[in-house]
Amino acid sequence: MKDKLIIFDTTLRDGEQSPGASMTRDEKVRIGKALERMKVDVIEAGFPAASVGDFEAVQAVANAVKDSTVCGLSRALDKDIDRAGEALNGANSSRIHTFIATSPIHMQMKLKMQPEQVIEYAVKAVKRARRYTDNVEFSPEDAGRSEEDFLCRILEAVIDAGATTLNIPDTVGYSVPQQFGATIANLINRIPNSDKAIFSVHCHNDLGLAVANSLAAVINGARQVECTINGLGERAGNASLEEVVMAVRTRQDVFSCQTSLDTREILTCSKLVSSITGFPVQPNKAIVGANAFAHESGIHQDGVLKNPETYEIMKAEDVGWSANRMVLGKHSGRNAFKSRMTELGHVFNSEEELNDTFYRFKQLADKKHEIFDEDLQALISEVSSDAEEEHIKLIALKVCSETGEIPSSTVTIRIHDEELTGSSEGSGAVDASLKAIESLVKSNATLELYSVNSITNGTDAQGEVTVRLEQKGRIVNGQGADTDIVIASAKAYINAVSKLQTPEQRKHPQKGDV
Ligand code: KIV
Ligand code: ZN
Numbered sequence: 001m002k003d004k005l006i007i008f009d010t011t012l013r014d015g016e017q018s019p020g021a022s023m024t025r026d027e028k029v030r031i032g033k034a035l036e037r038m039k040v041d042v043i044e045a046g047f048p049a050a051s052v053g054d055f056e057a058v059q060a061v062a063n064a065v066k067d068s069t070v071c072g073l074s075r076a077l078d079k080d081i082d083r084a085g086e087a088l089n090g091a092n093s094s095r096i097h098t099f100i101a102t103s104p105i106h107m108q109m110k111l112k113m114q115p116e117q118v119i120e121y122a123v124k125a126v127k128r129a130r131r132y133t134d135n136v137e138f139s140p141e142d143a144g145r146s147e148e149d150f151l152c153r154i155l156e157a158v159i160d161a162g163a164t165t166l167n168i169p170d171t172v173g174y175s176v177p178q179q180f181g182a183t184i185a186n187l188i189n190r191i192p193n194s195d196k197a198i199f200s201v202h203c204h205n206d207l208g209l210a211v212a213n214s215l216a217a218v219i220n221g222a223r224q225v226e227c228t229i230n231g232l233g234e235r236a237g238n239a240s241l242e243e244v245v246m247a248v249r250t251r252q253d254v255f256s257c258q259t260s261l262d263t264r265e266i267l268t269c270s271k272l273v274s275s276i277t278g279f280p281v282q283p284n285k286a287i288v289g290a291n292a293f294a295h296e297s298g299i300h301q302d303g304v305l306k307n308p309e310t311y312e313i314m315k316a317e318d319v320g321w322s323a324n325r326m327v328l329g330k331h332s333g334r335n336a337f338k339s340r341m342t343e344l345g346h347v348f349n350s351e352e353e354l355n356d357t358f359y360r361f362k363q364l365a366d367k368k369h370e371i372f373d374e375d376l377q378a379l380i381s382e383v384s385s386d387a388e389e390e391h392i393k394l395i396a397l398k399v400c401s402e403t404g405e406i407p408s409s410t411v412t413i414r415i416h417d418e419e420l421t422g423s424s425e426g427s428g429a430v431d432a433s434l435k436a437i438e439s440l441v442k443s444n445a446t447l448e449l450y451s452v453n454s455i456t457n458g459t460d461a462q463g464e465v466t467v468r469l470e471q472k473g474r475i476v477n478g479q480g481a482d483t484d485i486v487i488a489s490a491k492a493y494i495n496a497v498s499k500l501q502t503p504e505q506r507k508h509p510q511k512g513d514v
Contacts, residue, residue: 003257005248006224008200009035009241010044011273012061013073015232020448020468020475021277024499025057026384031229032061033345034272036068038265040241042095044226047073048087049080055087062091069135071095076125085132095137096129097167098122102140102154104147119154126161137165139202144170148183152190159193165224166197170213173206173236181216188221200224203239205231210239215247218255229273230281230288242266242287242319250314267320268344271374275381278449278466278477287319327373330365334358344373346380357383367483368462374455375462378481382491391416392441392498394490399429409433411490413440430489434467437490441497445469449477452485465492471500 012028015021023031028045035043045061046054062070070091074080076098088094100111100122107113113121122138129136138158140151155166168187170180184201188194201217201224203210214225231240245263248255270288274281283290293316295301303310327340337358338348348354360379365371396412409432410423422439426432434447449468454461463485467478478496482488 002252002255003223005218005255005257005259006041006198006200007241007245007259007261008042008044008071008224008226009040009228010202010226010238011035011228011232011241012057013044013046014202014226014234014238015228015273015277016046017234018232018237018277018279020477021232021279022475022477023057023276025053025060027276028057029060029064030380030384031269031272031276032065032068032070034265034269035229036065037262037345038269039260039262040068041260042069042071042224044071044073044097049074049077049083055083058084058087059090062088062094066092069093069095071097071137073097073099074125074129076100076121078124078128081125081128081132085129088132093135094133095135095165096133097137097139098125098129099139099141099167099169100125101142102150103142103145105145106142115150119157122154123157123161126158126163130162134162134164136163137167137200138163139167139169141169142171143168143183144172144175144180148186148190151187155187155197156191156193159191159197164197165200167200167202167224167226168217168222169202169226170204170210171202173204173210175203175213176207176209177212177216180213181220184217184222185220198223200226202226204234205236205238208236210237211243211247214239214244215255218248218257223257229269230279230285232273232277232279240286242270246287246314246319263318264320268373268377272377275378275453275464275466275479276477278451278468278479280451280453287314292316293321327376328361328365328371329369330362332365332371337361340373341376341380344376344380353383364462364483368460372456375481378455378462378464381479382481391501392494394487394494395419397433397487397490399433399486401429407432409436409486411436411440413437413494415441429486433486433490434493437493437497441494443469443471443497443500445471445497445500448475450489452488455481463488465489467492467496469493469496469500474500476500 045058048055048058058072072084072088074084084096199222201214201222203213225244227239227241227244231237245261295304300311393414395414399409401407406425407429408425412421420440422436424432424435426435448470451466453464455464462481462483464481465488476496476499478492480488480491
């Protein structure tokens with residue numbers, strides 16, 4: 001029997017720390033459920049002490065996810081730990097992850113603490129976290145630049161205090177594989193009580209080495225990897241979950257452990273995270289990029305036709321590709337629709353919600369004959385965001401676009417119960433429509449990102465638009481999908497403006513002291 005490699009996903013916490021990747025509570029729950037379907041072992045849902053919004057999001061994920069352990073991050077401070085404990089109260093299985101910096105530069109410049117004091121804080125934090133759960137993880141932040149002797153001392157002390165997982169973060173992405181792997185082996189060998197805890201790693205990608213460093217650590221005894229979908233995360237991101245998992249699965253000759261993930265869910269998760277955050281996946285991204293399994297050269301195509309193994313080391317289906325098949329159409333009935341939506345993980349909360357979503361599906365099927373899973377996912381996004389922020393709705397949109405003429409757009413929206421109509425010219429139909437909406441909602445927000453993705457193939461495919469708006473330091477993403485990209489753009493803009501009007505403020509105190 002091989003060891004189990006625990007997959008700890010931090011898309012909802014470290015991933016969300018990517019500038020512009022903030023997610024609403026309901027979006028976090030959707031991603032949490034998708035991670036649970038993929039059988040991720042631990043889901044780090046957020047940092048409850050960071051804000052009321054973060055607290056509520058962790059609480060909502062803890063209540064919604066039943067099969068994975070839900071984790072909350074906290075500094076080594078009583079108030080953070082209590083907040084995490086409270087947020088995780090409803091979880092079937094919970095973990096508190098507490099951290100304090102251990103590198104000389106962080107201790108001196110950021111914490112202004114002596115090493116002995118740092119050990120005291122760490123031990124106290126772990127003991128307090130154990131009051132809430134017997135599943136406690138400790139991270140010496142910036143371990144990649146910490147002194148090994150000091151790491152041994154603090155880790156030994158926190159194991160004695162009750163930590164069950166020791167996570168070694170390469171916070172600034174400074175490590176290289178051979179050295180990082182050796183550090184993990186040394187820590188396991190040198191710490192006298194190391195057999196009482198699981199060693200984990202958390203690598204950032206500043207030098208493009210996050211996955212390589214994580215795998216080197218696994219070869220040297222780490223049995224948990226912290227990672228994110230699509231490698232999302234602070235600055236250059238974290239180790240990408242899909243790459244770590246598929247490397248371990250594909251190279252079982254090298255790794256003496258295996259994960260229990262359902263890898264066929266990888267692509268769905270990747271698309272969901274990309275659509276919610278507005279961070280596109282580059283076409284040549286390993287595993288989940290559009291070209292990851294595409295063979296362009298004639299020699300490769302010929303080989304693959306003769307035997308796929310000539311050029312393919314993994315099967316595309318094993319990570320969820322080729323799920324892009326027609327599933328439903330205009331003649332599909334309510335039962336077929338409901339059962340496919342359920343398979344995709346969507347739970348209808350009422351008959352009314354099912355009726356409304358089925359009506360939208362029929363409208364879409366009238367415009368587009370073949371409805372793929374990706375179309376249904378976009379429908380779920382639309383229904384979820386409507387339920388969350390119903391106060392602004394697109395009622396009508398008319399554009400005039402003609403060669404040699406200035407494009408113009410007239411848009412009618414409903415804000416609460418009032419219908420408003422506005423018109424504007426613009427450099428194109430999309431620009432004119434967004435300006436017309438802005439003339440009505442007056443958000444004064446700055447457009448930071450506008451991106452269009454085709455959800456499936458063909459000119460009748462739905463375009464999925466992501467709009468990122470910034471208002472007084474607050475950043476939100478809005479999504480919209482439609483077979484007409486001007487309408488998709490208007491929906492995305494309205495979705496983003498609606499989010500700006502909700503009070504959820506985000507900040508991340510781990511960037512501050514302690
Ligand atoms: O990168 C890091 O050090 C972190 C810790 C909180 C684990 O994200
Ligand atoms: Zn991190």
